[in-house]
Amino acid sequence: MKDRLKLICALAVILTLGVGITAAQTPIGIARADDIRAIQTVQLVSAPAVDLQVVTAEDIDRDLAGLAPRYAIANAVSITPERDGIWEDLGDGTLIWRVRAGAPGAISINLGFGQYVMTPNGSLRIYSVDGQHVRRPFTAVDNALHGELWTPLLITDEIVVEVVLPAEERDNLRLELTSVNVGYREFGSDNRSGSCNVDVICPDGDGWRGEIPSVAAISTGGSLFCSGFMVNNTAQDTTPYFMTAYHCGISAGNAASLVTYWNYETDSCGGARNGSLNQFQTGSFFRSRWSTSDFALVEMDSDPDPAWGVTFAGWNRSGAEATTAVAIHHPSVDEKAISFEFDATTTTSYLGTSVPGNGTHVRVADWDTGTTEGGSSGSPLFNQNHQVIGQLHGGYAACGNNSADWYGKFSVSWNGGGTSSTRLSTWLDPGNTGANSVNTLVVGGCSNNGDCDDGAFCNGAETCGGGGSCQPGNDPCPGQACNESNDSCEPLVCNNDGTCDAGEDCNNCGDDCISGTGVSCGDGVCETAAGEDCFSCPSDCNGKTNGNPNNRYCCGNGTPCTDSRCSNNGNICTTSGGGMSYCCGDMACQGDENNSNCSIDCGPPPVCGDNVCDVGAGEDCASCAADCCGSCDPVGTSCIDDSDCCSNKCKGPSGGKTCK
Incomplete structure (x- = not known):
């Protein structure tokens, strides 16, 4: 949990959860409301209202104890289609079963089905009574080996549960609602996180576009919230391993209740809090966890929808400190944010400052940009190479202070407690390769340099950069000519013919190629101490060009820069010492210039016979x-x-x- 000694701040905003629903998406209970019983007559399973005074006191104690933040109160129930709700015949061979669930004053409702086995052609829908908030259908695709289904939340105080299936499949349905979870804090809305947080859509996040989609906001047990991230493995086979903090409460007994919300982000930098929770996954299988380094690893029931662009974060288990660090997280379960630390990390004990302490945690001394908050727990800490080196355990950082955060050290979690259920290595290195690191995997992008090689020698060696995007190679033959036919570098030949030919440049053939060579050439200042003059840097030193180098002119009568009519190494016209007040080559025919002594300004010399x-x-x-x-x-x-x-x-x- 984040900032364990701080009181949990109230979360507040209204999300865009249910938007325009098409006719094909409209639940049958709404589309055919005239053909079935009014919803108000359907059984209501009512959970008790939340006593805010009591739960607020409990949350203070939970925070001090280092437990995950809570947004809802779980209420155990036992509701089945066999004995509860109402079945109705739609007259076309299909049946509909409905029941309502809610609580007075609830901010949100989410449900847990301890038994869920949907029939091949059946579906389950949840939606608000007014039909404004609707979730996608849950079908047989959502059947999992653990046999459970936990729904995302809806911003409403009452939910309709609806099952529609062919009449002949009714006896095959296995469904039991076992938990009605009553929200008393808004999971996502305005004015929750501190003003210093930086939205990932801001330009600050541009260098981290590959890693940002790997991070999600999560709910566990229908009542706890944290952050977490999809993590890559050495096989790079997109196994949906998901990592968070141990204290976020995931265990073998409740891993099925995990709900991940992907791409919960604002659509403008610093703009309205308009993130959507519509891209969600539900359910997972426990793999490992260890309290010492505060990690937990699960495997999601299914792969995320490819359209969501979820990526798999790379990692580094070497134990090396980061020279700079980046956190991507959901502060107070707000829309996704990014924070930057420009100093090196250190290794300490949890909440300790002595180096290395017991060596279990990575300490971020203070955030230079952004911060972390409650809800950020379980989010990844990336090193300068875009590799995870830890997940957030806790700390004191907040907007307005320079306090530290501590992350469970990935290298310690690698071997953890020495068993498959207490370490990462069993799962993240399935081939026992011994690799110290892997990069972020972008599905459909590159995973190694070989994926980027275009086969052209003269284009240099392309590399797979952060975020799975290919980066161009460098010139393989600096100062030489590149021969693509035999993949070789060859000496350049300067033929001094006044034309800048292929393979010649201003460095190897200055008589033919007239481009400026200095790093500062082009800044408008003639820096003679750096070797700039009217020939080497005509753009800065009053030199003009007209075609091939043999038509280059500087100050004066088309003569070299040592002309007595010029000063400052020939780069400035002067009238002192008999000099002229004009420069041949400034594109103005003036003073004593004429066709013969300054053709570049005054035109070519006359031709007899014209x-x-x-x-x-x-x-x-x-x-x-x-x-x-x-x-x-x-x-x-x-x-x-x-x-x-x-x-x-x-x-x-x-x-x-x-x-x-």
Whole structure:
């Protein structure tokens, strides 16, 4: 139990338990209400109202004694279709049997059937009298070797139990209602857990999506609540082993009463408490438990529905401390939460601080994000490798304090008390492999690195990461070329042709490949001390590129960065010392830049023969007769102004000027 010295806080919220029911899902007692007796005339098995003053005092004592939190009071009954309730003929060859069960002032009701053997074509339904809360049909699929059925709870003070079966199967039905469990605390609702808890849907949980679905809220005996988790085994065969705390009360005598609620979570971070308890399993077989390390292990009656995405938590039995730790749990049986400890764990006795004490527990000094509460008991503690190293026994942590929690140590539970009924190893290492750890198993996902290998050498070695998702491999040939045809790495060849060819990069062929190489290149700061300049990091150092590296320009007239017109290793234009106030390569043709000295900004040099006499670029009749002769006068001819001359120079006294 969690925080054994704290008073149990009241749980409070209304869950979305029964939603829109389709015609096919509607119980016969509702769908054909006009054809059968009114529900108010059906026998009511009434349990006594809960005396809150008495049970509150009991719960304080239970908390101090380290017992599991309680949400309902179990009432023993003996109700069978042979002597109780009412049978009616529906007129189509089928029969319906009904009985009611409830208690005045009950917050919820759940039922325990000490005998349950449903006929091949029969079904049992439970629903609220108003039909607003309905559970799925229980059928012959739910028949188990232990012969019991324990239902999930319904938020109502009165339940209708309904059996429908073919008339010829009536004598084969074996059914006895033996426990009516009256809820006095709401199992899931608003404002229960502390405000510091972090919903698993929040971004904090993104790195733990594989482990989150392995954790469930649980009910035992129709009256106790805790957390627990599905756990992987070395065969990785999806055997539905489920683990929780010893003090949560599961034993060989009541394992059949276990009900697990999967994916009970909010649908938004910090949003409304709108989790649903509709994804549930009921029934299990006891496998082992040991009080010293406070563990209990059962095997569920059946596999969870694949649509629920339940995963199987990995574990580590080496006994090594976690460098960081994560808890996934149901605080106060609230929607699922995640908590983080960024410091290393230590090994101590339960509630002790001396290291290693008796070595039975893992101590979390204080939670850096989130906390744990009553209801978190039995939840897993994961190490930095996403492997369980313990389950919550108890502690003092809460929102608003920096107190510790203690987890029963998985490595101690491995051998436990030395027998199959007191240790984990018999069940979680069925092949006696001696493995120290296994990873979380995502059904349909990867379980080992081999599952992720795509067969392509040049893609590197893919790995199976946390949560059963494949992670891409690293470059197998850093600094070299990768040859997929023969799975080899080969030296790169830089041909210095001005083109960045396949296999060449800025590290091995800087003359051809102009990408920045520094880790900080691209941050907008020209860090010359780190080797950045206008060539190696043009994006930061005022360098511009235009095609192949032979057209790279930095500050000045397209000359190297040592140009006297530039300062700071050629990365900044300056007018001091005769420098120019412009940078060739800044994509602006300005100042003294022209086609000849800065083509990257001003365009390519003029081409003689393009029918344009580009005088500014030095073309004249003498140097380019094709463009300039005929449209201007050659040297020595008379002229009026400069525009008459191909040389653009008309000189001399007035009335006697000639082209010079």
